[in-house]
Amino acid sequence: MAEEIVKRRRGGGRAGNAARRGQSGAIEQMPWRLPVNTDRPTEPLNADGVQRIHEGSMRILEEIGIEFYNAEAREILKQAGCIVDGDNIRFGRDFIMEMISKAPSSWTLTPRNAARQITLGDNHILFGNVSSPPNYWDMALGRKVTGTREMCANLLKLSQYFNCIHFVGGYPVEPQDIHASIRHLDVLYDKLTLTDKVAHTYSLGAERVEDAMEMVRLSGGWSEEEFEASPKLYTNINSTSPLKHDEPMMDGWMRMARRNQGLVVTPFTLAGAMAPVTMSGAVAQSLAEGLCAVALAQYIRPGASCAIGTFTSNVDMKSGAPAFGTPEYMRATQMTGQMARFYGLPMRASGVCAANVPDGQAMWETSNSLWSAVQSGANMVYHAAGWLEGGLIASPEKFVMDCEVIQMIQRYMEPEICATGEDEIAIDAIKDVGSEGHFFGIQHTQDRYATAFYQPIASDWRNYEAWEAAGSVWTPERAHQIYRDILADFEAPAMDDAARGALMEFVARRKEEGGAPTDF
Amino acid sequence: MAEEIVKRRRGGGRAGNAARRGQSGAIEQMPWRLPVNTDRPTEPLNADGVQRIHEGSMRILEEIGIEFYNAEAREILKQAGCIVDGDNIRFGRDFIMEMISKAPSSWTLTPRNAARQITLGDNHILFGNVSSPPNYWDMALGRKVTGTREMCANLLKLSQYFNCIHFVGGYPVEPQDIHASIRHLDVLYDKLTLTDKVAHTYSLGAERVEDAMEMVRLSGGWSEEEFEASPKLYTNINSTSPLKHDEPMMDGWMRMARRNQGLVVTPFTLAGAMAPVTMSGAVAQSLAEGLCAVALAQYIRPGASCAIGTFTSNVDMKSGAPAFGTPEYMRATQMTGQMARFYGLPMRASGVCAANVPDGQAMWETSNSLWSAVQSGANMVYHAAGWLEGGLIASPEKFVMDCEVIQMIQRYMEPEICATGEDEIAIDAIKDVGSEGHFFGIQHTQDRYATAFYQPIASDWRNYEAWEAAGSVWTPERAHQIYRDILADFEAPAMDDAARGALMEFVARRKEEGGAPTDF
DSSP states (O other), X not given: OHHHHHHHHHTTTSOOHHHHHXXXXXXXXXXXXXXXXOSOXXXXXXXXXXXXXXXXXHHIIIIIOEEEOOHHHHHHHHHTTOEEETTEEEOOHHHHHHHHTTSOSOEEEOOSSGGGOEEESTTBOEEEEOOOOSEXXXXXXXXXXXXXXXXXXXXXXXXXXXXXXOBOOSXXXXXXXXXXXXXXXXXXXXXXXXXXXXXXXXXOSHHHXXXXXXXXXXXXXXXXXXXXXXXXXXXXXXOOXXXXXXXXXXXXXXXXXXXXXXXXXXXXXXXXXXXXXSXXXXXXXXXXXXXXXXXXXXXXXXXXXXXXXXXXXXXXXXXXXXXXXXXXXXXXXXXXXXXXXXXXXXXXXXOOOOOXXXXXXXXXXXXXXXXXXXXHTOSEEEEEESEEGGGTEEXXXXXXXXXXXXXXXXXXXXXXXXXXXXXXXXXXXHXXXXXXXOSSSSHHHXXXXXXXXXXXXXXXXXXXXXXXXXXXOOHHHHHHHHHXXXXXXXXXXXXXXXXXXXXXXXXXXXXXXXXXXXXX | OHHHHHHHHHTTTSOOHHHHHTOSSSSOOOOOOOOBOOSOOOOOSOHHHHHHHHHHHHHIIIIIOEEEOOHHXXXXXXXXXXXXXXXXXXXXXXXXXXXXXXXXXXXXXXXSSGGGOEEESTTBOEEEEOOOOSEEEOTTTOSEEEOOHHHHHHHHHHHHHOTTOOBOOSOSSOOTTSOHHHHHHHHHHHHHHHOOSBEEEOOOSHHHHHHHHHHHHHHHTOOHHHHHHSOOEEEEEOOOSSSEEOHHHHHHHHHHHHTTOEEXXXXXXXXXXXXXXXXXXXXXXXXXXXXXXXXXXXHHSTTOOEEEEOXXXXXXXXXXXXXXXXXXXXXXXXXXXXXXXXXXOOEEEEOOOOOSSSSHHHHHHXXXXXXXXXXXXXXXXXXXXXXXXXXXXXXXXXXXXXXXXXXXXXXXXXXXXXXXXXXXXXXXXXXXXXXXXXXSSSHHHHTTHHHHSOOOSSOOOSOHHHXXXXXXXXXXXXXXXXXXXXXXXXXXXXXXXXXXXXXXXXXXXXXXXXXXXXXX
16 A cells, blocks of 8 residues: 555556556546447426427427528528528428438548547437637646647647547637637647547638638548548537527538538527526527528538537526526436437537536536436537536646546446346355355456446545545546646557648648638 | 625625525525426336346345344244244245335335425435544545534534435434443434434444434324324444344344334445445345345334335445445446335435545536436435545535535426426517527516526536636635534524423433443
């Protein structure tokens, strides 16, 4: 024990499990896999409730309509027979349902490393890093600071390192030291070279989306035909609730649809602010905003790979501040899961919290949101690692802590935990041990102990005295050390020299051309 | 905002929600209620798996048997036709199943305040305080100390104060400044005067159990007949896994059965240590140990009020340390829930963690365990507030933090969150707001905002800047201030003078008599 404590102290206070296990990496983690959620979803709505929310959603589309601030989209939808009145578009439910029926219930995304291909749907539950906070917080800084390219790269490295992170969302922190006109070029270059997982593009104008598609295509060395044969990257658009789709997001949505890339639409319907104070109303509105975008994509390209996201939460009615991981958030996520199955579409949920620092509140809110993603049958969990302050802060400590929870969820999904074969019921072992012995040393245990149980990365399971002797290190400090160890050891994934060269060349050329417009 | 911050700073840094709401108590909390769990349980076993675990459990009872270190229990079970060989008793499955069929699927516990009556079963999920840690930790101490009567009383006050705590378990911390011979008298006196909720007795010898029953009887001013007409307190016994029931626990179990009091049996089957390394084997063993105690109680008093508990977790196979709130723990809890429904018995689960301090790890482990209690359909959740270090530490900060999670679970159970009436779908409100407005000020929101959403007690939902301006207070520090405010404001519940006098007299007399023996 004494030796172990010394080893751990040298290690700077982290949990020390890796050292105990003799693994060479910064930590021992679970292997890459695409977890399958075998739990029957939690369904707070009965069949009637599903019909009522559907009816509400259809009535919003038919009677109230959605504003589309994109002329091309309005033109297309007019051709499709929708009722266009200025920016407002009303949709018949027959059109919506016919279009939605063309959408696949599951689809793949293939990054440059084919081994990292993911499938959205088919009961998979997949996790992505935090995306889009303007700010960064870490224990060493001890304060909130503006995001930089280096911080962004650090979080990209964590996204690559953790096998439980399946796709890389938007900018894990907004690198505000890069001019907005070329930010997408630098971050996407970093993302495509520091990670080999599925990438994302913001739908922020034609140039950014086209640049992203081209860079992803170059990263994989794909021809145009190969690129378009199946989705290689995805975008996530947010409607501007209530009831609006803005110009650049719709532009990106349509561009991506035409080229057969992944499409996720996630209304941000905060109940009591941008949506009704009642959760079923907020869900109905969210669905209306999402379904019309899916219908548009299907009209442009039947069979386009679409998913609907939920970001329905509530505000603090005393202050108007958004709240996350609340009971209402959990139920809204579960209700949206029921509706996604009703419409036959893959679903996106999130790992979120309102907490400002990676403390107890952060983890109960995040646990609530992640478990509600499990309970809802969500296929894609955004912001699952690293999110603080309602998405305004990205934190590497929180990233590590969240990965512990995500790994536990992955382990929880493994059916062997609940195996009930003769070897697992283990009558012979129970008989052999009898009432006097214990199970530590017996063969039945020896044969299984190495893989029998989840092994933590940031949790410290030692007793108080051992924990105290090792420096009384609380969870965020342990997570801090783990993230520094990971960065210190980090090796970028292998990449074809030609592909890297093509990317560098593309970025250089586009920078010379001035990048993307920044006037919206 | 400035004024609010000043107010909050004066408040010492706690979340300040109560102040904002203008409530007089230390915090604003949800009212007392008995939550009903309407979620369909998560069931990792198919019908075959349930049968296999049942078969395993029956084979343990039939072929291996359980040691009963209590001569009276052996004699009774011999009369009942069980095969007694020294301390070992083997049970036929017909006997076990016949006895179990006599046990009610739900039963009540009535404390001195009838308004605090609880029902175990009928889809209720009820929560109790941490029980039995020898040690105490709080932020002001900053270290682990031996429990005292004062610390114990503090936690009893919290147990009374929080409406989300439905019953008061064992000693919330073991008061080691009271001699063991009279400890039960002092703590039960404190419990019965500081709280008016359902109380518990340890089964630690005839004298303690008889004293506890008498004190509870006196607290309610009940006649012997009234006391025995329905359960007024309960005991929880643990088998000594593997496969043993000890002398004093069995004694208490039988005494309580004869007098129609509540009976909970909870084997402590740590997979890989006191039970097979495979979770279904550990569950089968736990059930065998529990079911034979239930059968004994039913033989003594058909219809006795019994519940089976689960405490099946796993050890860290690298160190042998117990782990809690793990994926394996969650699945074992869910599997036990399926088996409890198979046997028609109410079920007890727990809120547990291995963490040493109330940090992120504490909350992800506790969240995992509490949500698995929900998912398993557990009726009684022990240790749900205040537990640290695998049950070796009680912490008032953790108590407050856990109550936040428990309150969220209670709110999550409220069916109105998912109501889908016309008013909730809110088409008219959506139409009125249209695409340009927001929902803050409208009548639909005004009519509902006060009760629409969960209001937190320890969570701080303000943005980083406001949180920083108020002193950058992390969750455990906020919880510390809340618990001190609660204790400062605490008023003991009303109590009949005669009942209090009778209790004082009883305690004085029993102390004069020397209390209970301490030689086991």
